[in-house]
Amino acid sequence: MQNEDPIRDPHELLESLDNLHPSDIAYSLKKIENESVDDFFYILKNLNEEVLGQVLLELPDNLREAAYNELSAEKLTEAVDELESDDATDIIQEIEEIDIDKAKEIYEGLEEEDRKDIDWLKRYEEDEAGAYMQTELFSAKISETIGESIKRLKHAKAEAELENIHQVFVTNDEKSLIASIPLEDLIIFDFDKTYESILNEAEEFKYKPFKVSDDTHIDEVAKNVEQYDLSVVAVVGYQDILMGRITSDDILDVIEQNATEQIYQLAGVHEDFEHEEKVINTAKKRAIWLFVNLGTAILASLVIGLFDKTIQAYVALAILMPIVASMGGNAGTQTLAVMVRQLALGDIELENAKDAVKKEVLISLINGLLFAVIMGLIAWFWFDQKLLGLVIGTSMIVNLFSAGFFGASIPLFLKKLNIDPAVGSTVLLTTVTDIVGFFSFLMLAKVILL
């Protein structure tokens, strides 16, 4: 594989630039920056404009920002000029946040056509398909011959305007997208034929294009790419006018990003605020979640407070009660993770969710019984009191049952309300398992032991 060790020596890196993928250059630059910021900037300034933009895109946020400040507007303009429209737009928008004048200077240094593309792409919300598309693509009019369109491709490739082309998008006279022909088919056709005749001869649905509207949510696009094993999706606007394309490498990033978000949300972390320059801002965002958790912990404590006399009479209850809550919390988390993930993957849908809930409740009942016996025996021998074993055993069944039921229901409930099931479900669940755990254990103790 290409994935070699980073080059840590600045001179060696400078000499090897031509053989390296931008991603490898960025990786080496990261290491070099650790040793010397000057070396980092020196190499950056010596990168040629063809790779500079790509390298910038692969750098971590903080280094990219440093580069925006250090590099001249001219150098940045050259770099942006080499990028595809979606990447160019991203970089200009990032520079705008740091230095609006510099961003303007770069923007004005671009050709008019590129400026128009950027103006257009900037209008999209960050989760819309339009924000992910590149406007550079290979298209042909239906009346054209294949040979004519390939001549255009040749020219565009010589000018380095097109890359990663896997198909030709065929449009009608109204510029609406009507077909997508993979290059593997195109290359074996007679180049003198027109697209019209090719399409007339083909089976009806053979070249039906996979397309999304420019305002489609990117998660929806990702789902389709996965489901239909696509490498490219066309993006269309009003009346199916062809506007751009989204390639599978962008979709890979979306899927990786969504998985990160889901893991973070389950743990009470906001992905957006984890890359803040200032630690205090990250801490603040995390504190919000901890604050909610504090509220629910106090609720659980209030429940314990109801039984202060019982605890005073049997201090063993204070010793054992965290076990019930902890087991409920863990069993519930297992169920929750499975439900949240399977809802996200579409393996569970609202309409067939009953079976999933039943299964989870059954699992938690089985384990409730198992741990009721184990923990009942442990408590009995530990404190030499049979009834205490009965209390904790019964409470274990109650709490694991409710953990399974609520662990399965809470994500479904959130989903029904159109809330992301990963958000807030953990805190709702632990509130339930803590309160049910403490209450059932102490209440049973009060009734049975006193």
Added chain:
Amino acid sequence: MQNEDPIRDPHELLESLDNLHPSDIAYSLKKIENESVDDFFYILKNLNEEVLGQVLLELPDNLREAAYNELSAEKLTEAVDELESDDATDIIQEIEEIDIDKAKEIYEGLEEEDRKDIDWLKRYEEDEAGAYMQTELFSAKISETIGESIKRLKHAKAEAELENIHQVFVTNDEKSLIASIPLEDLIIFDFDKTYESILNEAEEFKYKPFKVSDDTHIDEVAKNVEQYDLSVVAVVGYQDILMGRITSDDILDVIEQNATEQIYQLAGVHEDFEHEEKVINTAKKRAIWLFVNLGTAILASLVIGLFDKTIQAYVALAILMPIVASMGGNAGTQTLAVMVRQLALGDIELENAKDAVKKEVLISLINGLLFAVIMGLIAWFWFDQKLLGLVIGTSMIVNLFSAGFFGASIPLFLKKLNIDPAVGSTVLLTTVTDIVGFFSFLMLAKVILL
């Protein structure tokens, strides 16, 4: 987008089969099976062999297994014959697990070349690149002209032997892979030229192929596909002999699967056992994790047990102590999720991990101070005792600090031991936060209050 509502009427589905993607047929079949198993089998048997295999692959595990039992060996042989080698191998291996004779009959119904491919692919471990590759690809000898190779492509496509071709892999006389030329370049070359002359004219690294050895771990392949934005990777064996290719849609599945595993591991769930037919098997696997958790919960209880006299004297301690443990657990989980994920994504590496640990400790100290004040005041007013506020506040700082430190260190420690940081880190962390939480709180209480 193509993603239409499922067709729930069996007759309507039968009539629309020609216009539907296999993935959509599978989706509709899932719905129909909910209503009537007979209808489900009836439609399956009426699918033509060109789509049957694809549809089977898209069905959920339990329905696919039912289909293997219901469909005849002849029908299954026809379906397998249409599939690419990696998918064909998967299906035969699945049928082997249910009915070894049927699997053998299907295998023997295939052409010799396909049988050889399957024999070969079966040798790979399930996480090796070889297990993911398809042997169907478009290759050319260096001495060939482009035109000759395209004739071969045309023939292979007419026979439906090749699909999703994005490049030609060029091999030398020893069958070693030496170049990969995208079709977008191939289509603009002079077809009369040989590959040798094309490669001689090109820049040195322009057509350097992205390749992995057949025993490379698939996660490593996925990382490379992401890093270099690839759509296809070549798989090579001894002396770079070209063996197959892995396409980006397979990598998408790997990434999605890895994210699921990571979420499950953090929650103490084994992905492999979540799809068991029998609930008892899933329950058993989850019980193992709960059992470990029970052990650590008992450890925490033993710590509480050390302070039974203190608790008897101040029952308020029993009421408040779950708050300290809960806050530590949550703060630690935040840190843990961030570390585990960033290690997985390569954003944090062992060599620069110190900065990440420092950051996490700083965040947890900031929030420790914040919640020390908040919870100190609450405890003070709740129980009308200033010193109790001091106790819980101090304990909050200690516990959130250790949550940050251990939440960041445990994944790194596991990684250093070459253990997946997602596995077991949650249970290790909560053991620490529970014990530190209870001990610091009760010890401080004993010293300050008594």
